Amino acid sequence: MWQKFRAIFTIPELRQKIIFTAILLGVFRIGYHIPLPVVNQAQLAANMDSQSNELAKFFTNVAVFSAADLKQVTIFGLGIMPYISASIILQLLGSVWKPLEDLRKEGETGRKKINEYTRYLTVAMCVVQSMMFLGTMLSSGDGQASTIHPDFLSGNSLHWSWYITCILTMTCGTMFVMWIGEQIDEFGIGNGISLLIMAGILAQMPVALIDFTTNMKWSLTAFSEVGIEHIVVLAILFVAVVFGVVFITLGQRQIPTQSAKHVRGRRQFGGGRQYLPLRLNQSGVMPIIFASSLLMLPAFIFGLIASSFAGSESDSGQTTAKFFYELQGMFASGTSFTYIVCYVILIYFFSYFWTAITFNPKEMADNLKDFGTFIPGYRPGRRTAEHLEKVMVRITYVGAAFLSLVAIVPTFVSSALNVAPNVASFYGGTGLLIAVSVAFDLIQKIDSHLVMRDYRGLLEP
Template sequence: MFRTLSNIFKVMDLRKRIIFTLLVLIVYRIGAFIPVPNINADAIRQFDQSATSNVFGLLNTFSGGALFQFSIFAMGIMPYITASIIVQLLSMDVIPRFAQWAKEGDVGKKKLTQITRYGTIVLGLIQAIGFSIGFNNVYAGLVINPSVATYALIVIVLTAGTSFLMWLGEQITENGIGNGISIIIFAGIVAAIPGGIGKIATQLFVDAGDALFMNIIKAVLILVVAIAIVVFVIFVQQGIRKIPVQYAKRVVGRKMYGGQSTHIPMKVNAAGVIPVIFASSLMTFPSIIASFWTGRSWLADWIQHNLNISTGAPLAMVLYVLLIVGFTFFYTFVQMNPEQMADQMKKNGGYIPGVRPGKATTVYLTRIMTRITLTGAFFLALISILPMIFGKAAGLPTSVSIGGTSILILVGVALEMMKTIESQLIKRHYKGFINK
């Protein structure tokens, strides 16, 4: 293990990428503590103490505590994720131009990325307006000298913070290790872990009273369940179904090509943590809007009571599971299109033994992908809701009971980063984490 870590810093390119990623994350963490102008610090502390029991606890976790600080990164990267969802949905033959760009490879991908950036700014402006006005209405005195100019400045700063985070994520993707957006969310969750552990420890030990012995047993059970969930997540994340592929021999000039056997690796959870992030974003949006009118509108009260996943409401849990399953199928089939895979194999003289090339191969791949993806979707849904149920049964604070989403993101991003480093080490003839 230690030899592997030393090997990482022997590769100059890999060392530069890791250092660059760490420096960007330091900038991100510094920005999480820079408050927005014209904000009352006392109201922020009151907000921090009173808002941890609602849906904002989840957003605060994703932003690394920036929301409860009402810093320049208070909105986090969520507007970008929402814009990505919208653009990908519109690329599924909803807008013909978007669908055409999605099939044009890197050129089309750059155009869709640009549209996503513009969408992020628009959604960021809308969300910043809602945050600044809504929070000031709920927590009186949050905004100092509220006026049109003051709100405009706050909205511009919050939107600029989200845009800057989006740029930082793209820089990590290009010059660092792994997917930048996922790493930023990963860093925010890691930063929130000590606070969550502190709240659990306070509830179980400091405020335990006569139930100290039972709470010690409860703490041990929580630790065992957490470790079991992490092991289960790693086990499923690493699961692969190998589809054998045979390439026919062909002669080009004086050289013979093909005649080799390979396989298509189909992961049980090919979509990774993206469906969970998408589902969380969509489920938290109604609760965020409703929280500003809680107690003043029956619709807002109904949404907070029935659609707030942070409270473990049954209807919210069912919708959350359905969204995760739906997004898992959607994202998997967008990333791995069976028809395109079959066409590529046919053009290169490849075929699956026992399956005719063309349409039969497409049907075969679609059937296998559907079965594997269904297993992966149920796995994601189970891991997402199981800690909620366990946390509610154990009487843990609501703000830290939503652990499934966080665990999936932490483990998924960590595995992706490890594989990226692994490939760089093996390419340069160094031993990695897996290949011992």
């Protein structure tokens, strides 16, 4: 293995790509810790940890896949989330809006035009999200701007000039992060945006490890405290979860295909047998992202309704407020039976929804037909498309079950083993899926450079 790693740095082109990528990731992490001058970071972190602010919890949940720490308002405070949102919106529109769908079929020219539209939409979303972010995070529960230094206050609110400055700063910070990702794509190694997200996830590991070791007792005690037995159980569980994530992430359903034979001169071409690989987890982490984000809204809405009835002096008003507070508690805790059932249902729904958007069996069947390839036992065209759709429905069911299991593992780890949520989050959920997927993508790109120069790949025995 050491010889393989040494071979990586003996290739000048690959070595330059890796160093360039590492430098840009370092620049990203430096900007990640530069705060906006108007914000009292300690007070903001305390407000974010408050369990009563459901919208703040929503932003904290989004921070997992936005490469940002939303407990701090920094110049990169929005992370890469606006760009991801803009990309998702245009991808969805490309499936239902004819002009954008035609643009996607134009090849490299269409892709460049869509990227240009994505940048414009990213700027607009940066402005909107930074306004929402500042309006929520820079105020406490009573509406007072307690997280702003007094020197920047005009009355009880942030002065308009500093408000605009913060919005422009965060917008420029996100656009700079997007530029870093594009530079990694062009001159570095790996997918730039994905590497930035993974860097944000892995950067939370030291903090989680410190919190875990601080509360740990080095003795064989009962499971009421974090002791030595927890380390053994958590280590075994971590290996098992990572093994399952790797197995399903790389899992494929291979459909046999046959190429038609054709003769040119005295030579015969085609007639070979290949396989069409269909991923078990075709939708990736998007179902978990959509489901977890959507499930934060009921708690926030129920809390607003309950607070509106809480001031009523009638018995019916107090009863109604109590009822909605109970509903809020079920969705805010994240551990109730109702929350878990809704979570699993939404993951299944979004798994099929996202697969239907990204996987087009009719288009794939037409491509196979155009290249003279067919699936044995199925006529080219409509029958092939129906077969591909039937197979995809079945394997999506398995992939959704896997996503549901991975999504709820951190909840059971946190509650059953009395482990902090920031530690349990590394045993499943969006962060683990992203880290594993990006790591494999990076290794495959490095392997392509090694194999091209007659070296053995990192994954080869």
